[in-house]
Amino acid sequence: KKPHSQPALSWSSIPLDLAGLVxxxxxxxxxxxxxxxxxxxWRAAAKRQQLLPPPLPLLALPDGTFYSLPYTKPxxxxxxxxxxxxxxxxxxxxxxxxxxxxxxDPFSRETVTLPLLSNxxxxxxxxxxKWSEDAxxxxxKWSYEHGAKVADPYVTWxxxxxxxxxxxxxxxxxxxxxxxxxxxxxYTSQILMCQPGALSWSVRAYDRCKRFEDxxxxxxxxxxxxxxxxxxxxxISDDHSTGDPQVSRIGQVIKGDPxxxxxxxxxxxxxxxxxxxxxxxxxxxxxxxxxxxxPRPGVTCKIVAGKSEFxxxxxxxxxxxxxxxxxxxxxQVLFLGRRCSRALSASRYGLLGNHIFFLDDDDEHxxxxxxDEDNTSCSSYDMRLGDVSSPHxxxxxxxxxxxRLAAWLFPQD
Numbered sequence: 151k152k153p154h155s156q157p158a159l160s161w162s163s164i165p166l167d168l169a170g171l172v173x174x175x176x177x178x179x180x181x182x183x184x185x186x187x188x189x190x191x192w193r194a195a196a197k198r199q200q201l202l203p204p205p206l207p208l209l210a211l212p213d214g215t216f217y218s219l220p221y222t223k224p225x226x227x228x229x230x231x232x233x234x235x236x237x238x239x240x241x242x243x244x245x246x247x248x249x250x251x252x253x254x255d256p257f258s259r260e261t262v263t264l265p266l267l268s269n270x271x272x273x274x275x276x277x278x279x280k281w282s283e284d285a286x287x288x289x290x291k292w293s294y295e296h297g298a299k300v301a302d303p304y305v306t307w308x309x310x311x312x313x314x315x316x317x318x319x320x321x322x323x324x325x326x327x328x329x330x331x332x333x334x335x336x337y338t339s340q341i342l343m344c345q346p347g348a349l350s351w352s353v354r355a356y357d358r359c360k361r362f363e364d365x366x367x368x369x370x371x372x373x374x375x376x377x378x379x380x381x382x383x384x385x386i387s388d389d390h391s392t393g394d395p396q397v398s399r400i401g402q403v404i405k406g407d408p409x410x411x412x413x414x415x416x417x418x419x420x421x422x423x424x425x426x427x428x429x430x431x432x433x434x435x436x437x438x439x440x441x442x443x444x445p446r447p448g449v450t451c452k453i454v455a456g457k458s459e460f461x462x463x464x465x466x467x468x469x470x471x472x473x474x475x476x477x478x479x480x481x482q483v484l485f486l487g488r489r490c491s492r493a494l495s496a497s498r499y500g501l502l503g504n505h506i507f508f509l510d511d512d513d514e515h516x517x518x519x520x521x522d523e524d525n526t527s528c529s530s531y532d533m534r535l536g537d538v539s540s541p542h543x544x545x546x547x548x549x550x551x552x553x554r555l556a557a558w559l560f561p562q563d
Contacts, residue, residue, distance in 0.1 A: 169195035170202075177499040179205040179257075179561050180218035180225070203498045207485050207558040209509075209528060210238060211547055216256075216559070222544035227256050238489045238557035239321045251318070253346075257561050262346045267316045267333060269350040270342065272307075273389075273396050305359045307340050319513055320489065324367045328386070328395050332374070337361045337516065341374060341384055343395045352389070352396040361516075363424035364491075368433050375426050375435060379406025379472070381465060404470050419444040419453055421518045425486045429493035430479060433465040435472060436486060438508065442519045453519040458538055460506055460531050477504050477533055487511055489557040506531040507541070510549065511556050521549055526556075 164172075173196060176182050182205055186196040209217040214233035215224045226232075232254065237244040242253040242262070250269075253262040310316070319339060320332040331342045331351070338359035342351040361377040372384040381404035389396050409422065419442040427434050439461065443454040463472035478484055483496045486508040496503035510526045527546040530539050547556065 164192075164195070166195050173202055177203075177206050178218050178221065179208055180221055203495070205561050206494070206499055207492065207560045209545065210235070210243065210557050210559045212555045215547075217542075217545050220542065222542055232256050235557075236555070237318050237321050238487075238559055239323050240490060240560050241562050242321075242323060243559070244318060244321055246317075253323070256559075264329060264346065265344055265348055265350050267318070267342075267351070270307075271350050271352045271394075271396075272355040273352055274355065305338050306356055307353050307359065308355050310335055310338070310340070310359070319516070320362070320365050322365050322367050322372065324372060330365065330367075330372055330384070332362050332365055334359060334362075341365070341397055341400070343386065343397055345394055348394060352394060354397045354400075357397070357400060364426040364488075366426040366428065366433070366491075368426075368428050373403070373426065373433070374400075375424055376406070377424070378408040379424065379435065379437075380404065381406070381433075381435070381472075403467065404465060404472055406472065417444055417446070418442070419519075421453075421455070423488075425491050427484055427486065427491040427493055429482055429484065433467075434475075434478070434484075434493075435463045435465065436484065436491075436506070437461045437463070438486070440519065454522050455510075455519045458508070458529070458531065459536065460508075460533070462533070478506065480504055483507065485558045485560075487556075487558045488513060489555070490560065492558065492560055502532075504533045506533065509556050509558070513555075524549055528556075 169192065173182060173185060176185060182196065186193040206219045209219065212233060212235055214226055214231050216226065217224055232243055234245060235243040236246050236251070239253070241255050241257060243256060245252055245254060250266040251264045253264065254260070315335050316333050318331050318333055322330045324330055327345055329344050329346060332339045333342050334340055339362045340353055340357065340359050341362070342353050344351045362374050363377055364375045366373050372386065374382045374384055376382065380402055383401050383403050384397055385399040385401065386395050387398035388394065421440045421442055423438040423440065425436040425438070427436060437460065439459045441456045441459070443456060445451050445453060462475050462478055464475050466473050478493070480503040481496050482493050482503055483501050484493050484506045485491060486506060488511045496505070507528055507530050509528055510521070525546045526549040527540055528542060530541045531537070532539070
């Protein structure tokens, strides 16, 4: 008599709770995608896991190439090209086009349309540009009358006539019904609002353009950071006639230290970049100090970027001040980028905490320096030691003009 044979077990028969434990050990997007591709049962198991921490961010390059950290092999999303994005926000890539722009989630293929930057509703309506009689000097008035595009404190949206040169330097998807953008020319920028799918943006016509460094949606409010390290809160209301969102008032929350680029002696110049990022429920301002080689007469006329250092400040809203902190947290890692920044728990991903990962993702309209090397990559700063290292030296790309827009992309799942 033949012994009773047991049915062969299949990998697809793994219970859902066990599949969830396996998924929790996979911190990267690439590994989770491979898990879901094994079979329909595993794909279904991956979709049912609602409490998984988000995977590590992807590094996106404008030629459509992506890196799934910590892996160093580039990949492209199958069946669709994502080359030529202009900005990034969370899980969204931002693409310009002739009749507006649109957001694409490369993970879900979801698409959201946004208006053309030349389609702007002025607030108040029917606004007409007027020059203030208390203009500080004749030079500023001349700049206005001749359409000079300078970082003048009296320049408003009404003076920015070259709409074809406007570009989005920062986009924030605040909610499914609200998108905010920093838009400008050169060193001047303004805050615009719209609803996804709307035909036009909204802007306060008389607000002075500023050199905004970053913008963040924090605890239900929109905040903007200026070059002078002033933290501003952007109050938003609904247009009574259309119901569309609009900026009702911009108020100062924290007055910063007006620290700008300056030169030490004759050889060294100190420049800075600023970031806003939420970490452990707090609003952080990160100041990246870039030590540059100042131009030497008869040798070079370029300011060349060198070593980077970082200082971190926490917003004290009660006392309206920035408080310097010596750590970002033993279990925190900051991923900083001009277009999108996030803080993640280090222990979830097997990373060392109290580190800052950053990109040389300079906007060509806002850069104060050049680079001595043609290649660039992502770098890591150790807050304890003050050292900069390259955690993934195999991940690099050419620092061409069109490739400066590298960005962190943060999958939702």
